Amino acid sequence: MDEAWIVLGASSPISRAFAFEVAKRGAGLVLAGRDLDEVRRIASDLVIRTGARAEARAFDAADFASHDAFVQACRGCCNRINLFLAVGAMPRQEDADRDFAQARAAIEANYLGAVSVLSRFAPVIEAQKGGKVIVLGSVAGDRGRASNYLYGSSKAALAVYTEGLNARLWRAGATVTLVKLGYIDTDSTWGLDTPLRPAPPEACARFCLRAAERGAISVYYPPLWALAMGLLKALPGSVFRRLRI
Amino acid sequence: MAWKELTLTSWGRSRRARCRAARPERVRDAVARLMEAGQRGVIAYGAGRSYGDCALNDGGAAILTRRLNRLLAFDAASGEIAVEPGVTFRELLDIFLPRGWRVPVSPGTAFATIGGAVANDVHGKNHDTAGSFGDHLRGIELLLPSGEIVALSPTASPRLFAATIGGVGLTGIVLSVRFRMERAPFDGVHLSERRIADLDAFLEALASSRSRGVSAVGWVDGTARGKRLGRGVLEEVEPASENALAQRRKALRLPFDLPGAALNPATVALFNRLYRNRVPAGGRHRLVDYERFLYPLDAVEEWNRCYGRRGLRQFQCVVPFAESPAALRRMLETIARSPVPCPLVVVKTMGRTGRGLLSFGMNGYSLAADFPARPAADTVLDALERSVLDHGGQVYLAKDSRLLAAAFARMYARADEFRAVLEEIDPECRMQSDMARRLGIRAKRR
Numbered sequence: 001m002d003e004a005w006i007v008l009g010a011s012s013p014i015s016r017a018f019a020f021e022v023a024k025r026g027a028g029l030v031l032a033g034r035d036l037d038e039v040r041r042i043a044s045d046l047v048i049r050t051g052a053r054a055e056a057r058a059f060d061a062a063d064f065a066s067h068d069a070f071v072q073a074c075r076g077c078c079n080r081i082n083l084f085l086a087v088g089a090m091p092r093q094e095d096a097d098r099d100f101a102q103a104r105a106a107i108e109a110n111y112l113g114a115v116s117v118l119s120r121f122a123p124v125i126e127a128q129k130g131g132k133v134i135v136l137g138s139v140a141g142d143r144g145r146a147s148n149y150l151y152g153s154s155k156a157a158l159a160v161y162t163e164g165l166n167a168r169l170w171r172a173g174a175t176v177t178l179v180k181l182g183y184i185d186t187d188s189t190w191g192l193d194t195p196l197r198p199a200p201p202e203a204c205a206r207f208c209l210r211a212a213e214r215g216a217i218s219v220y221y222p223p224l225w226a227l228a229m230g231l232l233k234a235l236p237g238s239v240f241r242r243l244r245i
Numbered sequence: 246m247a248w249k250e251l252t253l254t255s256w257g258r259s260r261r262a263r264c265r266a267a268r269p270e271r272v273r274d275a276v277a278r279l280m281e282a283g284q285r286g287v288i289a290y291g292a293g294r295s296y297g298d299c300a301l302n303d304g305g306a307a308i309l310t311r312r313l314n315r316l317l318a319f320d321a322a323s324g325e326i327a328v329e330p331g332v333t334f335r336e337l338l339d340i341f342l343p344r345g346w347r348v349p350v351s352p353g354t355a356f357a358t359i360g361g362a363v364a365n366d367v368h369g370k371n372h373d374t375a376g377s378f379g380d381h382l383r384g385i386e387l388l389l390p391s392g393e394i395v396a397l398s399p400t401a402s403p404r405l406f407a408a409t410i411g412g413v414g415l416t417g418i419v420l421s422v423r424f425r426m427e428r429a430p431f432d433g434v435h436l437s438e439r440r441i442a443d444l445d446a447f448l449e450a451l452a453s454s455r456s457r458g459v460s461a462v463g464w465v466d467g468t469a470r471g472k473r474l475g476r477g478v479l480e481e482v483e484p485a486s487e488n489a490l491a492q493r494r495k496a497l498r499l500p501f502d503l504p505g506a507a508l509n510p511a512t513v514a515l516f517n518r519l520y521r522n523r524v525p526a527g528g529r530h531r532l533v534d535y536e537r538f539l540y541p542l543d544a545v546e547e548w549n550r551c552y553g554r555r556g557l558r559q560f561q562c563v564v565p566f567a568e569s570p571a572a573l574r575r576m577l578e579t580i581a582r583s584p585v586p587c588p589l590v591v592v593k594t595m596g597r598t599g600r601g602l603l604s605f606g607m608n609g610y611s612l613a614a615d616f617p618a619r620p621a622a623d624t625v626l627d628a629l630e631r632s633v634l635d636h637g638g639q640v641y642l643a644k645d646s647r648l649l650a651a652a653f654a655r656m657y658a659r660a661d662e663f664r665a666v667l668e669e670i671d672p673e674c675r676m677q678s679d680m681a682r683r684l685g686i687r688a689k690r691r
Contacts, residue, residue: 013270013312038271041329045315049340187270191249 004028004078008059008117009087011038013186014136016045017205018084023052027082030074032059061087061113062105071120081124082132084208087113088155090188096150103150110154111161118165126172132212133169133176135162139220141180142229145245155180159218166217175215179208182225196222247278253307256294256549258556259618260646262301262679266290268309275308275418279675280392282306286677286687289418291358292333295365296559297646298679299413305677308418310360316340317421324426325383330360330419335543337426338536347429347535350378355540360419365643366411366604369539370482371460373596377606379410380599384423387416390675394420399600408666411601413642415667415676415686432535433489437481439528440521444475444574447592451610454481455594465590466517467614468510470581474574477590478524482538489534498546505553508617513586552617558646560629561613563595564638569610572636576629580614583625589615602663605641613644623647642680650685660686 005022007015010031019029023046031046033039036058043056055077059070074081089109096103114135125131140148141155159178166176183189185198199222211219220226232240251266265283269275279287285305292311293300300307314331324346328337335355337348352367361367363385368377375381384398387409397406409416441447447463454461465477542548549557564572573592580587591613595606614629616622630652633640639656640648654660664686667676674687681687 011271035271035273038273041272041315041317044317048316048319187247187268187274190268191247 002028002078003080003082004030004074005082005084006030006032006074006121007084007086008032008061009085010042010056011035012086013201014181014184014204014208015084015086016042017202018086018134018208019046019054020050020202021205021209022082023050023054026052028052028078029054030057030077031055032057032070034058034060061117062108064112064116067116067120071117071124074121075124080128080131081121082212083118083121083125083134085114085118085133085135088136088138090148090151093146093148093150106151107154110151111157114158115161118161122165122169125169125174130173131175133165133174134208134212135176135178136208137162137178137180137218139180139182139225139229143232143240145243146241147245163218175212177208177212177216178218179204179211180218180220180225180229182220182222182228184221196224247274247281248306251307253290253301254293254556255296255298255301255646257296257559257618257644257646258549258552259558260298260301260556260679262298262303262305262307264302264305264307266307266309268312270312272313272420275310275313275420276388276392276394278306278308279388279390279418282675282677286675288676288678288681289330289360289364289414291331291361291364292356294352294354294357295361296557296644297642298683299365299642299645300361301679302677303679310358310418313420314358318423324428325423326426327384327421327423328359329421330358330363332359333357334359334362341426342429342432342535345428345430346426349381349425349427350375351539352378353540353542355536355543359422363410363419363422364412364414366599366601366606367643368595368599368606370462370593372606372611373455373594374458374460376596377411377599377604378424379601379604381424382406382410382422382600383425385409385419386421388418388420390417390671390673404666405670407600408602408663411599411604411642412663413603413680413686414678415681416670417676429535431485431488433485433487433532434535434538435483435485435530436533436538437528437530438478438524440524440526441475441477441479443473444570444577447475447477447479448570448573448610450479451592451594454479459483461593463592464520465577465592466521467577467580467583467587467590468514468517470578474581475577476521477592478521485532487532489532489537496544496546499548499550502550502554503552505555505617505619508552508586508588510586513588516588552615556618558616558618558622558626559613559644560616560626561611561641561644562629562633562638563605563607563609563611563641564633564636565607565609568636568638572632572638573610573612575632575636576612579625579628579632583616584621585616585619585625587614587616587625589613602659602666603642603657605639605643607639609638611641613641645680648684650683653684653686 140152183198267278287306310331
């Protein structure tokens with residue numbers, strides 16, 4: 001393969017739609033996720049629909065010890081690597097409050113797992129002098145809300161890490177793009193009473209790719225969230241904490 | 246979250262179901278949701294393209310299969326394919342027709358899902374020559390009501406395989422379907438159309454198409470009476486060895502419900518007249534693309550809104566050959582005298598009985614008719630159902646929302662065998678639907 005996208009957390013609908021977009025453009029794919037059977041289903045679907053090359057690999061963001069071998073395996077697969085990082089876990093805040101194990105598992109998946117894998121891929125990307133990295137963040141990382149601050153704090157840490165990584169890899173000619181997601185129509189919003197209609201994962205995937213292609217650093221999707229979060233970020237903490245959101 | 250309160254409706258829009266719905270994105274989530282079925286049980290819901298209540302479960306739960314839509318395997322040498330239940334005929338057409346393959350049997354809309362095609366053992370305009378969808382299946386992976394996943398085929402668990410084909414979703418949730426596609430080197434078909442004067446001429450014309458091995462569909466003017474009873478247009482189709490260079494036309498969309506009064510005797514008579522006169526008196530012969538021939542109504546998205554807010558009732562039956570002339574005459578007379586207008590009547594021949602225990606179809610003639618779902622339509626539908634019973638025919642469950650349990654038992658000879666299978670695999674009645682309760686196939690959950 002000439003160019004490939006490594007999709008981490010491949011069994012989510014956003015990842016699947018993203019993989020489909022890049023496969024249509026002729027890139028190869030390494031689809032990686034915890035549930036290997038699901039990832040295989042998505043890989044065969046992509047191969048049949050687009051004729052692209054796609055392989056399925058087991059990947060657990062929280063199994064840090066396995067990441068070296070994973071990066072080595074990906075390295076051999078193609079000349080130029082791009083990354084789409086979509087791993088994550090969102091426990092309910094009350095569960096995270098009650099049970100530290102759940103809080104820790106979320107931080108490990110959302111933040112430590114991302115650090116572990118991104119830090120190991122970074123030298124590869126520097127060596128190839130280019131490439132694209134897309135990291136899925138969340139609007140929940142912009143402010144700490146009573147209803148979801150454990151998850152939000154892990155995404156906030158990820159946002160700062162991604163910004164720093166951007167500055168580092170930019171020097172090597174690569175792009176790093178953080179896409180902060182609002183409501184997307186996946187099983188994490190299914191059944192939630194959302195004030196805005198969740199956006200289709202396919203549209204989200206196309207947006208991510210376009211943002212990476214133009215080298216965006218940090219963007220919101222749906223774009224309207226940029227405005228909403230701009231307002232919320234401007235609120236002083238003494239006011240923000242009174243909001244029931 | 247796993248569940249969401251939703252109101253689901255089927256294509257006829259005359260029945261609604263308030264239910265808890267899950268939309269699994271992974272196979273293991275489908276298993277988990279099935280295990281959470283409550284007192285009123287659960288049923289799979291695909292694209293909502295069946296007309297009646299076979300995929301509705303009012304007060305219960307529904308598992309939406311639309312996100313389970315992956316193509317699992319394809320063998321470019323033999324055309325064998327395995328797909329998940331949420332894959333639609335439209336997707337398969339878009340992906341495979343350019344590569345020279347097509348699904349051997351397709352219903353009248355490409356928006357239907359493959360899972361729904363199994364559950365209703367659907368057929369298309371080529372039933373006489375190709376049989377129904379179930380006849381082409383090599384295997385089914387089924388999530389049983391117990392949570393176990395089993396592989397079914399004509400040789401492995403043949404009884405459960407036969408119960409699942411046309412089993413209106415009651416044997417469990419289909420997780421994958423394996424069948425063989427057929428070669429389609431060209432996207433064109435030769436379509437010939439000619440006007441037919443009356444019912445006898447129609448029966449003769451359909452018999453002649455059949456004896457030549459040609460697929461034929463008859464559109465009948467449901468408003469014609471007396472000497473003109475059964476007049477209409479015969480469409481015959483044969484594969485072409487050239488391309489029609491199909492270009493996807495942008496589908497029109499009906500953005501609102503037409504008022505109920507839009508369909509009245511005058512507009513329906515006018516429509517039927519125009520439809521017939523569109524074909525020149527001497528007939529015509531054209532090369533059209535396969536898609537347009539198979540799915541004429543897909544050109545208008547949400548065409549069901551023509552029938553107004555209350556929706557439509559579609560009726561489709563099959564009657565055995567020997568009984569056909571008398572049965573069809575009786576039904577067409579009922580339709581012509583109907584106080585509610587019937588804009589569309591379709592007649593075709595059917596070849597054989599399907600493989601499923603509840604498969605629709607027999608060697609005979611099929612008649613389909615649409616009515617707006619007004620109270621007065623009920624007496625017409627009652628009369629039509631009586632005709633079907635008297636003449637030893639069947640009503641198609643994919644379109645039915647009103648048959649009674651006793652009539653169902655008389656029409657479907659293997660219904661008891663089907664119930665016996667359900668007793669074995671689902672003693673707790675975890676799989677439920679409005680249809681299952683109405684037809685007495687399933688009792689309340691134990």
